[in-house]
Amino acid sequence: MAFGVNRRAGRKSGPFLFGGLTVHRRGVISPAPKEWGWKVETCMRGDMPKVIVERSRRGGGRLRREKTFRDDELALSKMGVRRYAELRGANKGLNENLNPLRRYLEKQVDRPWNKVWSDICANLKPSSTVQQHVRDHIPDFVAIKTSLRDGKVWVHDRWSITPLKESFVRLYVDPKTGILRRNRHWTTWQARWRHLREAQEAALDARMKVIGPEKQFHLFGGTWWEVTLAEGSPGQRTRITGPHVLPGRQTPVIEPDVIIRAGFSKLSRKELYGRDGVYAVAKRQLSKREMRDQGLRSGH
Numbered sequence: 001m002a003f004g005v006n007r008r009a010g011r012k013s014g015p016f017l018f019g020g021l022t023v024h025r026r027g028v029i030s031p032a033p034k035e036w037g038w039k040v041e042t043c044m045r046g047d048m049p050k051v052i053v054e055r056s057r058r059g060g061g062r063l064r065r066e067k068t069f070r071d072d073e074l075a076l077s078k079m080g081v082r083r084y085a086e087l088r089g090a091n092k093g094l095n096e097n098l099n100p101l102r103r104y105l106e107k108q109v110d111r112p113w114n115k116v117w118s119d120i121c122a123n124l125k126p127s128s129t130v131q132q133h134v135r136d137h138i139p140d141f142v143a144i145k146t147s148l149r150d151g152k153v154w155v156h157d158r159w160s161i162t163p164l165k166e167s168f169v170r171l172y173v174d175p176k177t178g179i180l181r182r183n184r185h186w187t188t189w190q191a192r193w194r195h196l197r198e199a200q201e202a203a204l205d206a207r208m209k210v211i212g213p214e215k216q217f218h219l220f221g222g223t224w225w226e227v228t229l230a231e232g233s234p235g236q237r238t239r240i241t242g243p244h245v246l247p248g249r250q251t252p253v254i255e256p257d258v259i260i261r262a263g264f265s266k267l268s269r270k271e272l273y274g275r276d277g278v279y280a281v282a283k284r285q286l287s288k289r290e291m292r293d294q295g296l297r298s299g300h
Contacts, residue, residue: 221264225286258282
């Protein structure tokens with residue numbers, strides 16, 4: 001740790017101020033008092049467009065001279081390098097590094113957005129294609145257009161208006177004060193997907209109990225039913241109506257899903273039964289004794 005040193009006395013002095021932070025003797029760091037007049041550095045780095053845009057793109061590689069078309073008649077007589085790379089799947093794509101821009105914006109929290117935007121405009125000019133491309137990525141992290149409705153903040157996207165809790169932006173501009181704030185409800189895509197999957201599994205366990213590959217217990221309208229499943233999909237089947245029926249006189253029978261036909265559920269078969277490729281061929285209402293033996297409770 002860096003401390004101020006009194007050269008005459010040969011010993012350490014009081015706390016040392018560095019970058020708007022107070023470093024005490026035992027390594028304790030605290031914000032500098034406001035009356036000292038020190039501010040944390042808030043300027044944007046001048047090489048931001050180079051850091052974000054100017055780096056090697058993904059894809060490409062060495063093109064092997066192989067036949068692009070299986071049929072020689074479809075082959076082109078002349079082909080440019082770019083066209084050949086696209087047909088071979090070796091074309092390059094953008095490889096942007098947006099982390100410096102994200103870190104800069106996160107450091108501007110609790111600052112007026114007008115001042116932050118002024119700093120951005122001073123370093124990123126719209127006359128430059130590369131710098132304008134960096135400016136276009138700012139709405140990916142900051143919700144600039146916001147409004148207040150019934151005490152809740154709403155985000156105005158390009159296509160719709162969504163509550164702040166359901167938006168995917170890390171930062172937003174306070175509609176009252178115009179100060180850049182952090183979205184406390186923001187979570188990663190992985191966390192949202194995990195929570196959604198856990199909620200779906202909990203809802204499935206509450207209304208269904210698997211007994212075997214062909215038997216399940218389902219809760220419909222406060223009553224438990226035993227459902228018999230079959231592999232495949234519902235449709236038209238051929239059934240022989242007698243022992244001496246000729247093959248040409250077999251009777252086609254339509255076997256629908258009995259649960260969906262009865263109107264017990266509007267879910268898809270994959271969501272209803274927890275897996276795909278099955279449908280219900282029979283159903284039976286469970287008695288109170290069977291429900292008690294299976295540890296099932298009525299939904300009422």
